[in-house]
Amino acid sequence: MSSTPATQVRLKAYPTGVVGPDTWTVTHDAPAAPGPNQVLLQLQMLSVDPGMRGWITPKRSYMPPVQPGEVMRAFGVGTVLESQAKAFVPGDVVTGFTGVQTVGVVDAMFLRKVDLSLAPASSYLSGLGMTGYTAYFGLLDVGKPKPGQTVVVSAAAGAVGSMVCQIAKIQGCRVVGIAGGPDKTAYLRDVLGVEAVIDYKADGLDQALKAAAPGGVDLYFDNVGGAVLDSVLMQIKRHGRVVLCGGVSQYADAQQVRGPANYLQLIAQSGTMQGFTMMDYMHRVPEAVAQILEWQAAGKLQFREHILHGIASFPQAFDMIFSGANQGKLLIDLQG
Numbered sequence: 514m515s516s517t518p519a520t521q522v523r524l525k526a527y528p529t530g531v532v533g534p535d536t537w538t539v540t541h542d543a544p545a546a547p548g549p550n551q552v553l554l555q556l557q558m559l560s561v562d563p564g565m566r567g568w569i570t571p572k573r574s575y576m577p578p579v580q581p582g583e584v585m586r587a588f589g590v591g592t593v594l595e596s597q598a599k600a601f602v603p604g605d606v607v608t609g610f611t612g613v614q615t616v617g618v619v620d621a622m623f624l625r626k627v628d629l630s631l632a633p634a635s636s637y638l639s640g641l642g643m644t645g646y647t648a649y650f651g652l653l654d655v656g657k658p659k660p661g662q663t664v665v666v667s668a669a670a671g672a673v674g675s676m677v678c679q680i681a682k683i684q685g686c687r688v689v690g691i692a693g694g695p696d697k698t699a700y701l702r703d704v705l706g707v708e709a710v711i712d713y714k715a716d717g718l719d720q721a722l723k724a725a726a727p728g729g730v731d732l733y734f735d736n737v738g739g740a741v742l743d744s745v746l747m748q749i750k751r752h753g754r755v756v757l758c759g760g761v762s763q764y765a766d767a768q769q770v771r772g773p774a775n776y777l778q779l780i781a782q783s784g785t786m787q788g789f790t791m792m793d794y795m796h797r798v799p800e801a802v803a804q805i806l807e808w809q810a811a812g813k814l815q816f817r818e819h820i821l822h823g824i825a826s827f828p829q830a831f832d833m834i835f836s837g838a839n840q841g842k843l844l845i846d847l848q849g
Contacts, residue, residue: 519544519616521584522827527571532835536569537585537828547597550621554591556611559845560638561587561830562672563736563761575790584612585827588643590627590634601626608637613827615847625798631806639842640676640809640816641802643791647758648676649801650794652734653684655787656756660685662731665722665748667741669707670697672817672842673758677734678707679814686732689725691718691741693837700817700840718744729753737761739771746775749784757788761835817841 518541525538547553568579568586579586589611593601598621601607609624611617627637639645651673658664664681668674669690678701681688689709690701701707709725711718722730722744729750735742738760749755760770779786794801808814819839821830826845833839 519614520824521615521617522613522824523584524569524579524581526581527569527578532566532569532831534828539825544616544618547595547618550598551618552593552598552601552607552621552624553595553618554589554607554611554616555594556589556591556615556617556847558590558634558638559587559611559613559824559827559847560589560642560644561827561834561843561845562643563759563834565831566835575792584614584617586610587613588638590637596621600624606634608642613824615824635818635820635844635846636816638844639672639818640805640814644672644842645676645805645816646791646794646798646801648673648680649805650791650797651756651758651789652677652680654794655789656732656734656754658684658686658732661687663687663689663726663728663750664732664734665689665691665726665730665745666734666736667691667745668736668759668761669710670700670840671736674734674736675701675705675817675841676814678705680808681732681734682706683808683813689722689730696840697837704815713741719747722748732756734758735760738773743774746773746778749778749782751782751784753782753784755779755784755786757786818844820844820846822846 521540523538528536567574571578590608593603593605600621606627606629607624608627611619632641664686666674666677669678670692678688678690688707690707691711691713692698693714698710698712702710711721730748731750731753733745733755735757736759819841830843
């Protein structure tokens, strides 16, 4: 058994509404020795994602919920300390489902090696991690954008949304980004070069969308659901597509999720709406990594990261995701 000091953030109880401090408990359990096909990891970096809200909801989803008492599920990057898996040796740097902990035993099937000579650890949780893959496959495989089409992206200044905006521009599309507040809209307009920007907190959404996309919307990449989805559906063009990536506006009350009010527009316009998760694309991750690295090297794609420090910042980070306080991909540096 390892004597390496360890800290874990565990799910204490399923929240019934807003996630509060009573949702989590902190433990300092010494890690066990790894069993067959397991490794002991020293974690360096953790990812904080909107999908975490769904993981602590006891409802049917694409993954089973985290059980009370278990270490909170999270993506991370860490170094192998001990290994009982053929694929990894001590010193390997890996990423995958690691949990919110500083040191822990993880099944090797959930991990893959990363090369820190190509990119820093943080990149493998942002643009070269699940964030980047989600944007890449969700936009290109599900959305199928074509040059000249109008692509609308909600939560456009967020981790996935900002990647979608950039990839859509690479594909020759006209991009309309929806975000909240002057800082985020300025980032979309002045840094990413998005053709039209809507501040949903300040602008009348319906009128602003008509002005930003006067010819209608060919493709909508939805990260929020709710009123924004309703508004965009009214502007969907014939044979328009809606990609359902997330519904952050609905996560606070998973028992009373609001469905789209204007879905009949999909019938009227012969449109489609499709959801997806990365479970369908994990076998194609190397493809995404290679292409994203190529775009980044060419100066066509950038990663924006918001890094907090120390495992004690996890509750704050979780709150930031749903208040919109973060500026880019939210990460926790466990060594800083």
